[in-house]
Amino acid sequence: MSPNLSTKATGIAQAHASTDEISYHGAYYEKVTEGLAHLLNPRAKDSHAGKKQQSVFYNPIQQFNRDLSVLAIRIFAEDLAKIRDARNERRLQTIANEGQKGKKRKRKEEAHPARGQRTNGIERVRSLETLHGGEEQVSSPGIEGGDQQLDLGDALPNGSRAIDTVKSGNEGLIVGDEAAANRRVSENQPEQSTATLGADPQIPIGPKPKGTCSDSAHPFEILDALSATGLRALRYVKEIPLVTSVTANDLSLTATESIKLNVQYNGVASKINAVTGDAKALMYKTATCARDLYQVIDLDPYGTAVPFLDAALQAVTDGGLLCVTCTDSGVFASVGWAEKSYSLYGGLPWKGPQNHEAGLRLVLNTIASSAARYGLAIEPLLSLNIDFYVRLFVRVQKSAFEVKFLAGKTMVVYNCDQGCGSYSIQFLAQSKEREAKNGDKFYTHSLAQAPSANPFCEHCGFKTHLVGPMWGGPLHNPHFVAKILDLLPSLDRKVYGTIPRIEGMLTLALNETLLQDPMETTIPESQPFPPLNPALRDPHPFFISPASLGRTLHTAVPSDAALRGALIGLGYRTTRSHTEPGSIRTDAPWHVIWEIMREWARQKSSIKEGTIKKGMAGWEIMMKDRSRRGLDAAKQELRDAIEKAEDVKVLRVDVQAALHCLAEKLADEVDGHAQGSSFPEEVVDGQPSGIKVVFDEKLGKEAAGKKMVRYQMNPRPDWGPMSKAKGGP
DSSP states (O other): OOSSEEEEEEEEEETTEEEEEEEETTEEEEEEEETTEEEEEEOOEEOTTSSEEOSSOOOGGGHHHHHHHHHHHHHHHHHHHHHHHHHHHHHHHHHHHHHHHHHHHHHHHHHOHHHHHHHGGGOEEEEHHHHHSOOOEEEEOTTOSSOEEEOOOOBOTTSOBOOEEEOTTOSOOOOGGGSSSSOOOOTTSOOOOOOOTTSOTTSOOSOOOTTOOTTOSSOOEEEETTOTTSHHHHHHHHHOTTOOEEEEEESOHHHHHHHHHHHHHHTOTTTEEEEESOHHHHHHHHHTSGGGOEEEEEEOOSSOOHHHHHHHHHHEEEEEEEEEEEOOHHHHTOGGGHHHHHHHHSSBOOOSTTHHHHHHHHHHHHHHHHHHTTTEEEEEEEEEEETTEEEEEEEEEEOHHHHTTTGGGEEEEEEOTTTTOOEEEEESEEEEEEEOTTSOEEEEEEEOOSOSSOSBOTTTOOBOEEEEEEEOSOSOOHHHHHHHHHHGGGSOTTTSTTHHHHHHHHHHHHHHGGGSOOOOOOOOTTSOOOOOOTTOOOSSOSOBOHHHHHHHHTSOOOOHHHHHHHHHHTTOOEEOOTTSTTOBEEOOOHHHHHHHHHHHHHHTOOOOTTSSOTTSHHHHHHTTOHHHHHHHHHHHHHHHHHHHOOSHHHHHHHHHHHHHHHHHHHHHHHHHHHTSSOOOOOEETTEESOOOOOOOHHHHSOOOOOOOOOSOOOOSTTOSOOOOOOOOO
16 A cells, blocks of 8 residues: 555445545545455546536445355356366376377387378377467377377367366366466566476466466456456455456446556456456457456446347356346336337336346346357356346356257246236247157257237236246256355355345245255265256246235235245245245246135125226136136026027926026035135136135244345435446547
């Protein structure tokens, strides 16, 4: 820290981040301490409207976003290290096995010189220029003793292959994108000398930027593509142990100068490279060189991240992590800009309480469809709707096999947004598991039968509207979420001020996965967390809102405990959604939900006469009350009898039969009312018409446990995305 430094506390505190005003190198800054990073932000200027105008964008509201990102990337880095170690062990074993075969082949060549001459064709000449930009060329004659250079790299997305260096008999091995750590060199940083082939393979080959951790065999490089003040880059370097370097890029020269200032102030110039330029151009250039691909790319723009997705997907390494923020929820979560939503995200938004959850799926579908063009499949590790934006952590994998499941996980929704609020789902394709004659499992992909719903809602008769296409797979990997939650108790709450909210929201996210197919929950600490089945769909993607149900029928809103108790009593599962307070996620179908609500109106909250009228959604739903089904069935029988009757005698017989059946049904229903809510079990159109509904609040009440911040209220006025920075070029 410079001796020319004075500090004056201003008493400002926001989300546990402290703010002071200091003088540094003759200029005054607002010093923000967040996490382990210290940020010097230029003073905001007064605009013509009387509001403060930032020259470099900084939003203290998103500290939750940054805290969560640090923890998520930290868990991902540890998991990636386990994957790399396991891969290296397998390849070392393969090399050892091939070495034994090579010795046998040499003995055969000595006995058969002619064959040996043909075998000499395997001698390879490697160009170090291909590896790290040098001009020297080295040949590796055969596979005899001594130092060897073998081509063990995996095929990369752009068709090139990384060259790996192995020292004979050494336990270390550098493979794939690990062949060189921190290769990126800024224009003002001199290129370092390269290692020789006989060097320890734990020391990466190739040029390294200034201050690179040269002893790291596992490079972990992050691109902060839209860095602004560089706060994310600072926190990633200082709080994630496995990070070897971060590239902090911004189009604004003012922002880049601010990044350099903060890097110098925090003493991390050896690990952060500040770059001024267009983020898309930088990522496209990175994509042309396989060894320069990033392990993590963070996109946190002001607005939508869609323009950057194509470049980011090509610049992230196979198995890398893509972190995406979109703050334009007014587009993807509102029908006010449906045409804009389709042009950006390729799908139409949802009208109703589930709009933010549908917005998450629209953004995920955009990422998945963009990735599929390059043979890349995505796996959402964590997808959250937070305040005014969405934040997604997506693993990107090169897999032609997994890409085939995308159509089977893409869905459109028929939403009764003008009526009762129910919906039905239509997937675009089918992926079915088959078994071959030898017992092997494989999948077949085919078109889905359509349509899955009528133009009018089956419950209330109102018109439905189309939503999507959108992502129909899981939103979270439960193992990834659980690992973050397991990490929280060991963290310093003074460093991570938003831990209470992280714990509450991630607990809700983890509970959302309970409605999916059960997975293996016990994973050894030494093993990476398993990926989800690529064929897995989210069978119950949206929640129900008790407030909306009560509003439709014009009854008192049932309590969460009462409604959950009724659902659990009928054998259905329930949980909450992180996107909406008071929401209930359940695997119960809509006809059961409305049957429960009709029972609620009959048992607990009767509907006042005249509050619902013919033509309203609630009227149509109540007309399907099972106490009226006997009368409705009798009416239909009479209509059929009149239409089919050929003479009066036959008609009289049919009418008498219909009336007799009606009398029996009414008698049975009266007996059922006398017993409470127990009705004769029958099936109408494949749906149960006689179920016992008990609003057991004790059964539906959540178990008492640790109090958590599950749905944070706005902690201050003007809680939002803030104004865009005006910092010059």
